[in-house]
Amino acid sequence: NAGVTQTPKFQVLKTGQSMTLQCAQDMNHEYMSWYRQDPGMGLRLIHYSVGAGITDQGEVPNGYNVSRSTTEDFPLRLLSAAPSQTSVYFCASSPRTARPSGNTIYFGEGSWLTVV
């Protein structure tokens, strides 16, 4: 039961570097999302996808790119890291409406990113 797997768990980047946070789910969920959580704050949506080949912006998309070539994978790319992107990043997935089980959102364990 892997669920949602994020890698890496911890990363330190220098300003200007680029990197990709990986997210994979094995539950055949159509919906996947990336959130960031700054210290003491709530979750802010970066990008999301309703299925392979379809992505859309959330409330804080600047500085990030995503793609969804398969149902399983939804990587998040930081194009040129800035200290303001220091945060914990969560990947989440959920199925399309499937009553009676409903639309529970499943989260990865988070990726802690520090940009120096």
Next chain:
Amino acid sequence: AQTVTQSQPEMSVQEAETVTLSCTYDTSESDYYLFWYKQPPSRQMILVIRQEAYKQQNATENRFSVNFQKAAKSFSLKISDSQLGDAAMYFCAYRSANTNAGKSTFGDGTTLTVKP
């Protein structure tokens, strides 16, 4: 766009007592899901309870129950017999039942302290 508001940034409760966390939301939809998630210091997101809007009966999970008032767009979480392990940040979340929606909206969270 949907919004979720948690008006209590911090709450505290004495061990073994009852506490209620508030959540209100704004939506024009009639079919949706509401969730409460718990986030302990490890930052893991743990589903506490889920409510489907078309169900009038309030959801319960052991010591956790909700008061779902659809007309008032209110979704509060009651924790009975509070335990030290309940100390965490709690997030209220909204998810449309529209199969094209694909994203969820979270409140800013309420930090719950449990006093021994």
